[in-house]
Amino acid sequence: MAQPVDPSGLGRVLSETMSALGRFTAGADGEAPPPPEGVGEAADGLVRVTAGPPGRITALTLDPRAMRLPSESLAEEIATAVNAALVDLQEKAIAAVPGQVDLTSLGEQLRRIQEDAGRQLTTFTDALVQAQDRLSGQGGR
Template sequence: MNDFDPEDLERITARAEEMLSRVEELRSEIDMAVGRGAAADGQVRVTVGPSGRLTEVELAPRAMRMDSRRLAEAMLRAAQEAQDDVARKVEAVMAGTLGVGLPDENFGDLLESYETSMEEQLRAIEDRQRDGR
C-alpha cells in the first residue's frame, strides 16, 4: 500500500519555503535593530546593535568635565539603557512575527533549531519516498 501522496511533499515544501523566507525577513529586521541610551542629562549617549554590542559612544564636551568615576557610571548606565532598548525592539519584532516574545536563548540558536528540524523532516520524506511508502 502506497500512502505517500506527492501533493503532501508539495505542501510541505511550499510551507518550508514560506517559513524560510519569513525567517530571512525576520533576520533582516533584527539585524537593523538599534538601541539607544543616554545618561548624565544626555551628556553621554550610547548606541548598540541587535546583539547589544556597542556601535557608538558620544560624549558631549561637558561630560569631559566629570570625574572619571562619575563618567564611567554614566557610560555604564547609558550602555545598559541602550541594551534594554534594543532588546525591547528585537522582542517586538519576534512577537509581531511569531506571536511570541523572545525566548531566553538567542536568535541564532532558535534559527539553528528550526533548520535542524526542517532537515529531519526532509530526510523523513526522502526515506518514505525511497521505501515506496
C-alpha cells in the first residue's frame, strides 16, 4: 500500500510530537516503568503485606507461626503490616514521579519540533502562493 503524500510535513511533525510525549510518559528506555509496590511487615516478619496502586492489597503472607498468635493480636499485626505497606507504596509513588519526569528535555524536544513545523508550514504556504501565482498567470493567456 502506498504511503499517503504529506507535502506539508505536518504528519511527520505530529508523529515526532507523539513520539516525544510517548518517551516522556514511558521513561528513558521507552518502556513503561512497573507500577510502584509497597511492602509492610509486622510480628517480626511473620506477617507480610504487599500493596499496589491505587492502594489495593495485592498479597498477604502469614508465616505458619503467626497462626499461634491470639486472634486479636494477629488482627492488629495484619493491620500494622497493611498500614506499613500503604505508607511504603505512597512514598515510592511520590519518589517515582520526579525521577521519571524530565520537563527540560521534553520542553527542548517540543521546542525543536515547533520550530521545524513553523519552517515547514512557511515553506508549504510559500509553495501554495507560488502555485497560485503561476495559475493566475496562465489564466490570462
